Amino acid sequence: MIACGLLLLCFSRKQYVGKVLVALGFILLVISSYEGISGRILRSLESQYSPINLSQVMAPGGSATIQDSVKWIVVLTSGIAGDATLPYQLQVSHHSRVRLIEGIRLHRMLPGSKIILTGGTGFDGSPEATTMSRVAEELGVSRADMVLEVESRDTKDHPLY
Structure with missing residues (x-):
């Protein structure tokens, strides 16, 4: 998103759209960098795979x-x-x-x-x-x-x- 915005800013007359894309991309990057957001995403991925259950392996x-x-x-x-x-x-x-x-x-x-x-x-x-x-x-x-x-x-x- 940021790259598209920069391309529009540099090589197009659509300066406003380019600025909006850069700003939105930067805001999305900052928000997703917070542990609360990234942690939820990571937990949803990690919860798909259960850890080894040693009680099933051990007598x-x-x-x-x-x-x-x-x-x-x-x-x-x-x-x-x-x-x-x-x-x-x-x-x-x-x-x-x-x-x-x-x-x-x-x-x-x-x-x-x-x-x-x-x-x-x-x-x-x-x-x-x-x-x-x-x-x-x-x-x-x-x-x-x-x-x-x-x-x-x-x-x-x-x-x-």
Whole structure:
């Protein structure tokens, strides 16, 4: 909307329409940036997919009932800081840390499972999955229980590799 308005402003005699489109586009952008609005949109999308119900996976005694069917836990990265002087835990973005901690929690509850960490090369040249694996190691996950996927560049690419 903003782009159309700018095109009209620059290359057309319809200045008024261009100004209206730019103004409306900017107002829509600002309104949708507020957490109340964006949160509702996000919740409506997230509510379509229920989280894993561990009571269906775990037997009453705590052992996995369908352990063999849960072999992989995929953790998608959500960016890292390009500052190599920071400790690994601080290089990983907040969302990546939350995802990693949940993946580790599930991994510990599902013996025999492995964690797939996905994330290609970040801005500093090191793969995001490698940085995440270092954090996971510091949190007690062995290298043998992790598989790194370092080729993907974005969420669309994660399933391809």
